[in-house]
Amino acid sequence: MKSEPSDCSIDDLAKLPGQSVAWYGVRNYQARNFMRDQMKVGDKVFFYHSNCAEPGIAGLAEVGRLAYPDQTQFDPKNKYFDPKATPETPRWFNVDVKLVKKTRLVSLKELRGHLELERMRTLQKGNRLSITPVDPSEWEFIIGLL
DNA sequence: GCCAACGTTGGC
């Protein structure tokens, strides 16, 4: 799961020990579907810092709550407001996520250096999805780097 | 700030 550290960094998450935070604001259908249809409580995720000086994996987190309607879509004052969404027919969903641990920064550059991760979805050219599944083999490999 | 690589929107 990608987050811009200027928006929510691994340290921000670490300031909320044991607390789940809403992963609101996803406005891409594919990313939404991953959260809504595939993510279960307890699933582990890599917390990735994007759009920053040192992009890369900054920590581990886990799903704390199943997907539910993203509350920001209903609030006209919110930047994520969606006029086409109603509480009866919500369009956007989010899970809650909580910190497992902060790790060393495994940079994008380092990730790209491993042949084992060649096919990793988030490393593919042109990929802009903020949420992507990680293959078990890729997961284990990266855990081994930490 | 630049720009490639998308995804979305809306006219037709």
Next chain:
DNA sequence: GCCAACGTTGGC
């Protein structure tokens, strides 16, 4: 359904 225009993401 097509596709041009536009908006966004995110590395660099």
